[in-house]
Amino acid sequence: MLAGYPLLSLAVWVPIIAGALVLATGSDRNANLARWMALIGALVSFAVTVPLYTGFDTMTANMQFEELLPWIPTYNINYHLGVDGISMPFILLTSFTTILVVIAGWQVIQTKVSQYMAAFLMMSGAIIGVFAALDAMLFYVFFEAMLIPLFLVIGIWGGPRRVYAAVKFFLYTLLGSLLMLVAFLYLYFQSGGSFEILDYQRLPIGMSAQILIFLAFFLSFAVKVPMWPVHTWLPDAHVEAPTGGSVVLAAITLKVGAYGFLRFNLPIAPDASHYLTGFMVTLSLIAVVYIGLVALVQADMKKLIAYSSISHMGFVTLGLFMFNSIGTEGALVQMISHGFISAAMFLSVGVMYDRVHSRQIADYGGVANKMPIFAAFLMLFSMANAGLPGTSGFIGEFMVIMSAIKVNFWFAFLASTTLIFGAAYTLWMYKRVIFGAVANHHVAEMKDVSAREFSFLAVLAVLVLSMGLYPKPYTEVMHTSVNNLLAHVAISKLP
């Protein structure tokens, strides 16, 4: 039905063009116009990505909705877009999150509204480009381009130490991606002049070269995920970013890193991936256990959720390097679920921050007395964050633990400590913030959620619950592609 339309190009360019139009509304005199245009732009951007799901063929692992045009023939760089079951869900997640971000920033952002909204729309387009690109250079361009708006968002609208956080974020991520660029160039000459990712996946490469390529990609994506020990930018960036920035960081940008492992590390350097499994699993387990403990002692809510994100992403990388289908699918499910839950958690903190202007747990207490509806929502999201069965947070973690137990009992044992630590840090925070007597006059003045806030919290609540109860719509689209990937990774590429 929609096969004739360049759906992926629309998904990439509609938000970017919408962003440019929002930018054109200019100064804050037209702030309301900018907000409405941004909302319409985000809704249209989401609408054009829906056919990717409805029209998706779950039976094939081939790339779908492909578009191929020569872009820079001098270096054989193509404008090549396409999705499979691994990338498609993230495109929808991205366009969906952008709507949330626009709504969340509706009243909070009062200065340079058009720039704020435009930054998020353009970033959404670039991130969709990352997930849709099948040409390495196209991927790289989107991969870098998405940093620029996020850098500005953190730096302009962020908290007191925003400048430090923004620069740290940018340089950290740039460090990784520059080495990836060199790896691409190496592969370009090895493959006889091609930048096609799918060509790289078929290219036989020697072991030492594979390890170097793996490490170059690893640095780039591990910073994005972020894996321990290159995670230190994330708490800073999260704490200083405005709510919208935190949501995008947690819900989408972190997924770019894990997606990179799936699209590049595993299929391009399968032998190195097997060889370095111990290394990857160790780092993942450190993230799960150690960062979980670090989260426990945080006094700042956003920092706590940031550390919990790192811990949850440890599950993702753990699942990816188990090399079985339940582990990989579990990792993917965990990524999507974390997209919903972390967005919900950051938005909830944002709701409280807008009222009290503090992120410190100590400044709250007894919020349930003043905001009962909000307290109910946060209860659900906290439970999901802790991995309670029936919520989406449980599915991914459970699948990953199941896959780990097949490989090694102790991996699974260490990973499942998260069920204790996760519950501890999340619910302890919940208890201190929500329950008890009203702590101070700031809390006493809090009003319950507005219709605008209710709308996005409710949508997320429905998603978290529905995914927890019935995850099949998510797993069925990725099933064929995951199996195909695992079959590919199982075969040695040594010449």
Added chain:
Amino acid sequence: MNLAFTDVLPLLPEIFLLAAVSLILLIDLFLGKEQRYITYILSLAALLGCGWLTFTTATGVTTYAMHGMFVDDLLSDTLKLMLYFVVAVVMVYSRSYIHARGMFQGEFFVLMLFATLGMMVMISASNFLTLYMGLELMSLSLYALVALRRDNAVATEAAMKYFVLGALASGMLLYGMSMIYGATGSLDLSRIATVLQAGVANNTVLVFGLVFIVAGLAFKLGVAPFHMWLPDVYHGAPTAVTLFIATATKLAAFAFVLRILAQGLQVMSVDWQQMMMIMAVLSMAIGNITAIAQTNFKRMLAYSTISHMGFLLLGLLAADINGYSAAMFYIVTYTLTGLGAFGMIMLLSRKGFEADNLDDLKGLNQRHPWYAFMMLIIMFSLAGVPPTVGFYAKLSVLQAVVNAGYIWLAVVAVMFSLIGAFYYLRIVRLMYFDKPVDNHRIRPEGDMAVLMSANGLAVLALGILPQPLMALCVYAIQRSL
């Protein structure tokens, strides 16, 4: 000796410009202070005329004139057309700046056009003598341009430094040329190439001469360890002249290097590659690390130039068609971005205020979001972040280096460009994250405003569709070398 018309046809743009400059010089004598704009318009017209002549006489076939001393090929035509364009943009950007500083005089334009003539000769030379003549014509005009505000101590000091070190470099170059002449018996680049190919020349003398030539070229390009003059001259010269030195001369210097090394001494590439490798790494290191410590925007850009010239060398040291075209693409995009960066300093300056300190950029996004956005694009292009054209410049150079088998060099280069990203980000930070300290309205003149916007947007547009320019560079190099 009979001089046929076809023999001077390739020289037509140069002859035209020489005549036009002399005419402008004469006309300017009779113009009052109020009518000076006529000089300005005539200068632009002269450039336009050159452009028309170069464009219409371009055949795409390599033709030699003046007994092989002068060559007209696709490379020279392309570079010359870019040169006219760059010089014209420099003039437009400079107008209100020099007007406010009492430098709106005939000398400014005449010297600039003479320097342009010198550059044209450099671009088209195929003999050591013509090369040297073009170089000196350019350099002498530039020394005078830097010293144009002779009551300004900083500018005079810069001019002195420029002159002394420039003369030293010219001397080294000349000495190296004489060595090559001694070993090969010719000053003609294609003759030298033939003799070298035959392998009969004395290698010791050749290498000795080569070292001096490369050192001289490095001086002119401004790569470490021959970069000392660059920050002082960039800082001390009036910004209009800095803009000219930072953009137009780089095009000419690139052609100069390409003519000598690629056309004359290609056979000795193994020898000059090693020198270039050291100079490239040093330039990237010194340029990028020292730039971090600068508080003056012009000085920072000067160190950034040093690092960019290091990157340019990476393309050149690949020593094949692929590398040369990558280097050409690099220099063209650098020129375009440099125009924007220095142009912005002049756009922000006003009478009695230079706007050349980093702090003067604070809060630009609140004062004028559009120019802040243009500057943002330019800074990300200098840092080599997509989707700006600077990224493709870096990409093409890096692929040439990897192709030549120096992966480690590519890794070193990207690490230094990471350091470089820090100080370009600082500019963005100052513009976007800080509060303005200066609240004067920014009111550039109409033509400058349009041109600056076009400049910034071109950096972005070429970043989205770099293919035409890239293909042009590859084509020009392929047809000419």
